[in-house]
Amino acid sequence: MxxxxxxxxxxxxxxxxxxxxxxxxxxxxxxxxLSCHAVLQDYLEIRESSPLYExxxxxxxxxxxxxxxxxxxxxxxxxxxLE
Numbered sequence: 001m002x003x004x005x006x007x008x009x010x011x012x013x014x015x016x017x018x019x020x021x022x023x024x025x026x027x028x029x030x031x032x033x034l035s036c037h038a039v040l041q042d043y044l045e046i047r048e049s050s051p052l053y054e055x056x057x058x059x060x061x062x063x064x065x066x067x068x069x070x071x072x073x074x075x076x077x078x079x080x081x082l083e
Contacts, residue, residue: 002027007065
């Protein structure tokens with residue numbers, strides 16, 4: 001399985017997810033929002049427009065890690081990916 005993980009190397013939830021996915025043998029494309037301006041811009045566009053972030057917009061939560069499957073569907077739930 002190939003998964004894109006959008007998150008931060010400073011976020012414990014992101015690091016946990018990366019370790020779990022690696023242990024499950026996933027092919028991971030990690031997009032670090034704090035190390036690349038273009039990745040941050042792409043993430044903010046997703047966060048502001050995707051229904052996935054409806055409950056997060058307007059709060060102090062970042063909504064990371066975000067997982068993007070090969071088919072383009074997204075989830076914020078690691079268990080959805082590991083199933």
